[in-house]
Amino acid sequence: MSTQDTTRRDLLKAGLAAAGGIAISPSPEAFAQGGGSAAVVTGRRFRGWVSRGNGPGRTTLQDLTLRAISGRQVVVRTEATNLCYSNVGAVLGLQPNIGPPPGPPSGTSPANAPRPAAPPAPAGGFGRLNQMALIQGHGGVGVVEAVGPEVRRVQVGDRVCVSGTPQCGACYQCLRGRADMCQFLGRQGPDDLVPIADMSDGTPVYANSHIGGLAEKMVTFEEWVVPIFTKATAAELGMVCSCVSVAGLGGTTSQNTALVEPGSIVAVVGCGPLGLSAVQGARISGASTIIAIDPIRARREVAMKVGATHVLDPNAEGNGLVEKVRELSSGPNNRLWAGGRDSGGLLGGAGADFVLEAVGADAVAPKLEAGPDPTGILPLRQAYEMTAAGGHIVTTSLPRGIFSLPAVMFTIGGRTHHAGQAGGCNPMRDIPRFVELLDKGQYNAKALATRVVPLERMLEAYEEVAYRTTVTAIMTA
Ligand SMILES: [Zn+2]
């Protein structure tokens, strides 16, 4: 009966209102409190690097006072944080180096050559984010100091990875098996962030990405923490649990993307900490040939140390880079009746079985060897082209501009493209596995963490990351 239905709907609505509503789009308060539990008062003092405003000098070390936490919030005493290249602009306030590539991509006529697009204008709200006092950093490791009353995943005293990729376990993406796309990841705008501390003048301070790793304490939510049980050193743990290592290992060993088959031929394009983690993931997975490609000699040397069987300099190879990879991956025989690979072409057999692309755009011109294209588009295209017909390509980078391919290669060329976040990994399942690889000596973190600095020297280490004079840097707190 309709009157009864209406009454039931009214009752349901009244019930939801009494419970505080369903937080489909939570207000900051609802997001923080997750149901209105009693606050856990901490009031502890700590130091943190706070970014605000524009230009160099926007990041300064401040004495801060922790705010009360509640609901699903977690306070972590920071042990180590990786200085991720993607944060260079936000931390150092440098102007991006937006130059066109030196020439058209291979196989494209100059008339049709795609030009790099200008960087997108900041989305609504991000200008405001720039004016908020924000602790940068989007990951770290440490020890849990306090938990809100609704936290179940971790306990005080636990060692945790504060993952750049959250995993709620309940959203559509988590339920369909793509935790790398957990929808909490998109809840990082100015209206989603909650103040976690105050500066001495009373200015509220927020944590970038609900993490804010560049401080002695991180205040995050349960969705971002992964408990890890290990005695590894802070610096090595900070490396293997960083966004970049997780993406490199995830891209090569996670079941969400293609798995590297034992005995297969892998190419890794770009050997920063992400690519060098992918080289290791390929080695761990049993690849027989691992071709590492990077313009910086020091990075190619590290690649050889951690598992690459061949290294290539894209500047020296020029337009012949793709052909060179096909040559190296043509196998011992080219007889089609004997399982051989022929020399290439659109549907040829040569090419890498598995390619991981990890180049991306330059935030600022490097002081070591610059690559052939500061936008990262050319190496992305080369990575696609060097993938064998029937092979897999996993892309992980942050390039700048428009990407185009010969359409026929895209439609019937047999390459399978896996686009994911964090290499497609599943944080709660995969990060403990990556820590195990470190503990058992299968993952070499020291070779990647070429600079380890205390909190006070964070800025100078970030300069080295920005100019690519170190593979990466770890800040210990
Ligand atoms: Zn990152």
Ligand SMILES: [Zn+2]
């Ligand atoms: Zn989720």
